[in-house]
Amino acid sequence: MKPVSGIYRIALKLLMNDKSKFTALLVGITFAVFLMVMMMSMFSGILARSCAPVYNIGAKVWVMDPAVNNTNSSIPMPDYILSASRSIPGVKYAVPLYFGSALLKLKDGTYQAATVVGLDDSTLFGRPEMIEGRIEDIFAENAFVVVKDAEFPKLENPKIGTEFEINDNRGTVVGIARAASSGLFGVPTLYTTYNRAITYIPSARFTTSYVLIEPKSDADIPGIQKAIAKLGYEALTRDQFVKKVSNFYTFKTGVGMNIMMMTAISFVVGLSISGQTFYTFILENIGKFGAMKAIGAKGNELIAMILAQAFVTSLIGYGLGVGAASTFIIIAKLRMPDYAAQLTFQTLGLALVMVMIIAGFSSYIGVRKVLQIQPFDIFRG
Amino acid sequence: MSEAAIIRANNLVKWFGEGEARTVAVKQASFEAHYGEMLYIVGPSGSGKTTLLSIISGILRPNEGSVVVEDHDLWSMTDDELADLRLNKIGFVFQDYHLFPRLTTLENVAIPLILKKMEWNEALKLAREYLEIVGLKDRAELQPVKLSGGEQQRVAIARAIAGKPDLLIFDEPTASLDGDTGRKIVEFVKSNILNEKRAIIIVTHDSRIYEFADRIMKMEDGKIVGYETNHFNEK
Numbered sequence: 001m002k003p004v005s006g007i008y009r010i011a012l013k014l015l016m017n018d019k020s021k022f023t024a025l026l027v028g029i030t031f032a033v034f035l036m037v038m039m040m041s042m043f044s045g046i047l048a049r050s051c052a053p054v055y056n057i058g059a060k061v062w063v064m065d066p067a068v069n070n071t072n073s074s075i076p077m078p079d080y081i082l083s084a085s086r087s088i089p090g091v092k093y094a095v096p097l098y099f100g101s102a103l104l105k106l107k108d109g110t111y112q113a114a115t116v117v118g119l120d121d122s123t124l125f126g127r128p129e130m131i132e133g134r135i136e137d138i139f140a141e142n143a144f145v146v147v148k149d150a151e152f153p154k155l156e157n158p159k160i161g162t163e164f165e166i167n168d169n170r171g172t173v174v175g176i177a178r179a180a181s182s183g184l185f186g187v188p189t190l191y192t193t194y195n196r197a198i199t200y201i202p203s204a205r206f207t208t209s210y211v212l213i214e215p216k217s218d219a220d221i222p223g224i225q226k227a228i229a230k231l232g233y234e235a236l237t238r239d240q241f242v243k244k245v246s247n248f249y250t251f252k253t254g255v256g257m258n259i260m261m262m263t264a265i266s267f268v269v270g271l272s273i274s275g276q277t278f279y280t281f282i283l284e285n286i287g288k289f290g291a292m293k294a295i296g297a298k299g300n301e302l303i304a305m306i307l308a309q310a311f312v313t314s315l316i317g318y319g320l321g322v323g324a325a326s327t328f329i330i331i332a333k334l335r336m337p338d339y340a341a342q343l344t345f346q347t348l349g350l351a352l353v354m355v356m357i358i359a360g361f362s363s364y365i366g367v368r369k370v371l372q373i374q375p376f377d378i379f380r381g
Numbered sequence: 382m383s384e385a386a387i388i389r390a391n392n393l394v395k396w397f398g399e400g401e402a403r404t405v406a407v408k409q410a411s412f413e414a415h416y417g418e419m420l421y422i423v424g425p426s427g428s429g430k431t432t433l434l435s436i437i438s439g440i441l442r443p444n445e446g447s448v449v450v451e452d453h454d455l456w457s458m459t460d461d462e463l464a465d466l467r468l469n470k471i472g473f474v475f476q477d478y479h480l481f482p483r484l485t486t487l488e489n490v491a492i493p494l495i496l497k498k499m500e501w502n503e504a505l506k507l508a509r510e511y512l513e514i515v516g517l518k519d520r521a522e523l524q525p526v527k528l529s530g531g532e533q534q535r536v537a538i539a540r541a542i543a544g545k546p547d548l549l550i551f552d553e554p555t556a557s558l559d560g561d562t563g564r565k566i567v568e569f570v571k572s573n574i575l576n577e578k579r580a581i582i583i584v585t586h587d588s589r590i591y592e593f594a595d596r597i598m599k600m601e602d603g604k605i606v607g608y609e610t611n612h613f614n615e616k
């Protein structure tokens with residue numbers, strides 16, 4: 001014998017057999033979930049991409065100008081920062097990284113912007129994983145390694161040996177690398193050596209974009225950060241750098257604010273549609289709930305019924321909304337390799353929390369109403 | 382009809398509102414209902430019949446007085462205890478039935494059984510038997526709105542007796558039925574639902590059904606003003 005299961009069954013039948021209310025509730029919640037999930041997926045996609053180089057290079061500590069707020073707009077630092085870094089206690093080694101953009105002229109004469117990463121000549125620290133060719137060939141004349149990401153076709157799908165012009169210098173593809181995660185800016189990425197990068201790509205007085213530091217141990221990091229701060233620069237761990245970039249996009253650009261507002265609006269719309277519909281449903285059935293109370297339903301049984309109605313409906317709406325959003329994202333990715341949205345567990349969790357709040361709110365107003373009923377009023381008609 | 386009391390009401394007083402606005406709906410009402418009897422409460426509109434009915438069935442708390450149903454002193458019980466007592470001892474037929482329009486007739490009848498935590502299929506099976514008693518077995522899968530008023534009344538009766546109550550309470554059972562249907566239903570209740578182990582209390586002001594009463598209790602202005610015993614019905 002399964003106790004109390006019957007009242008849940010009654011509760012769900014009461015709601016689901018009311019086709020128009022049930023449909024309105026489902027549409028409201030599904031729509032809200034769809035919008036919230038889309039917004040948040042878009043945002044986490046953008047964040048992940050904006051931080052992609054930080055993960056791809058993989059250094060533990062990044063030294064930069066304090067004004068840098070995203071990887072691609074690095075501010076060149078004087079060379080002495082590199083040598084100063086090397087003499088800080090706790091530093092195992094420190095290497096320079098070039099990070100900038102260049103204009104490529106392709107074989108057919110068209111121009112294409114690209115991100116160029118210059119790896120330290122002696123260590124090749126931050127080297128990518130190769131799909132074709134050997135990383136050592138990066139030392140060959142005019143050598144560049146192309147990353148095979150969503151932007152790869154913009155270089156007309158180059159092969160080893162493909163030639164191009166880069167800022168009026170000759171470039172040759174010597175290898176193809178895997179992209180751990182692709183960037184936000186929709187341009188292809190090329191790797192070369194630090195020295196070739198600073199010679200081929202003209203820059204102002206300073207050339208070092210970042211200094212990458214490998215500490216002797218994690219315990220040395222705070223000391224290193226202090227020493228760098230004394231020089232007027234900033235040393236950030238990978239996570240701190242990611243956080244800084246995320247915060248920049250979240251708070252300093254319109255992207256974060258807009259997406260948060262859209263998410264909040266979807267939430268409020270879902271909340272009011274489902275709250276309103278559910279409240280109407282309860283009001284329409286108030287006499288019936290009163291009759292159940294008179295017959296002998298206890299307060300907590302009525303609460304259980306209302307919770308079942310609100311939460312089961314919300315979970316179905318959540319499932320439909322998440323299903324619709326992921327279908328949308330999958331199709332969009334098939335059609336547009338660049339499409340940035342990504343569905344994360346955090347997004348799913350956050351949307352679930354918001355749906356639970358919607359369900360909680362709806363059932364709260366329902367429960368309040370139902371507990372207020374005096375069965376005596378049922379007799380009085 | 383035995384003389385054992387199933388319900389004893391003692392000096393019940395109930396008022397609504399305070400100060401100037403206070404109306405005393407029930408004044409010092411005492412009475413008993415006995416096993417096996419069909420007791421009517423009659424009186425003009427506003428005389429306190431519904432209020433009294435609610436107090437004796439554990440739905441409305443009186444300001445003074447006590448109600449004992451079998452061994453239970455109703456108004457010394459908690460809300461949950463009262464709910465259990467109503468579920469197990471008392472069956473209600475409301476004036477406008479209060480059937481759930483989105484459930485089938487059968488599911489409506491099963492509600493008290495489900496509240497008694499009976500397993501779903503078992504509850505439906507038993508509910509079907511009660512529908513058969515009221516002659517609506519073939520209406521089991523229909524929604525109540527598809528039924529006539531008299532049939533809905535029968536569904537409400539089936540639901541009221543499904544919990545095997547000792548006390549059945551009807552509020553104005555014929556108010557929304559035509560004369561003939563109303564009479565037939567009360568006649569049916571008298572001969573099929575009433576038995577020596579239960580009592581039926583009916584609030585009405587429909588004189589066409591007075592002939593089925595064993596006793597008629599008259600109310601005026603919140604007071605019980607007298608009884609009529611229907612000697613015609615006594616064996």
Ligand SMILES: Nc1ncnc2c1ncn2[C@@H]1O[C@H](COP(=O)(O)OP(=O)(O)O)[C@@H](O)[C@H]1O
Nearest residue numbers: 397398404406425426427428429430431432433
């Ligand atoms: N909830 C209430 N609030 C205020 N007055 C009430 C309430 N319920 C009943 N009354 C008053 O109590 C009196 C008796 O009402 P009721 O028991 O419904 O009479 P009857 O059922 O005999 O028509 C009436 O004067 C009515 O207005």
Ligand SMILES: [Mg+2]
Nearest residue numbers: 380430431432
């Ligand atoms: Mg009345």
